[in-house]
Amino acid sequence: MTLLSVNLNKIAVLRNSRGGGEPDICKAAQTCIESGCGGITVHPRPDLRHVRPDDVRALAALLRGRVEYNIEGNPFAAARGEYPGLIELAREVRPTQVTLVPDSDGQITSDHGFDLDRDIDRLRPLVHELLDLGCRVSLFVDAEAERFEPAAAIGVERIEIYTGPFAHAFAEGKPRGALAACANAARLAHLAGLGVNAGHDLSQANLGAFKAAVPHLAEVSIGHALIGEALYDGLAATVRSYVQLLQ
Known part of the structure; x- marks a missing residue:
């Protein structure tokens, strides 16, 4: 079964727009867990525009021993203010x-993956440091990537396929090419000994087609669409719907 990891960034965006502590990100995580998700994802950024370091720490205490905890981010982004850097956050929690x-820093959302030929030497020491902390390491990659052996060689254990182009093509009624690219990336990653994750703009509308076509899918990380759908149907019901789709 493919694991659903719920990205809670949008809960933090809503809270931050007003200030204070509502909606409560830990209460949202608890609801997701009780509704059957297998993991929680956060993507803290240096500008603190959504999930903040204190959220990362509070969620770690709530999730430990219950579901998987996935923290996303740019390992090369420098520490500043309250943001200690991605590696330091991983060291803490x-x-x-x-x-x-x-x-x-200026991106509204993630929109491309690593170039493994260009970036692998910079990534190597950071991957080793995270592995020493006991963390599984996944790399965000484009579906068009064709060589995953360099990632496996430095200890990376999974890739996360950037699914934004697939979601866009699906919405336009022309998903075949983008879906084939994602499936090919998954097969190549599996041949290189890597697990396969996926995420970005996946929704109830397109997830079934994606799951059916992409092999070896270990995990999907979904936030924006899931939280948007939850405004209409409720968070618990929406999470349950996604879990059912993945089964």
């Missing part, structure tokens, strides 16, 4: 998985 994403 020891999440199940750290997903390395090459997003810049």
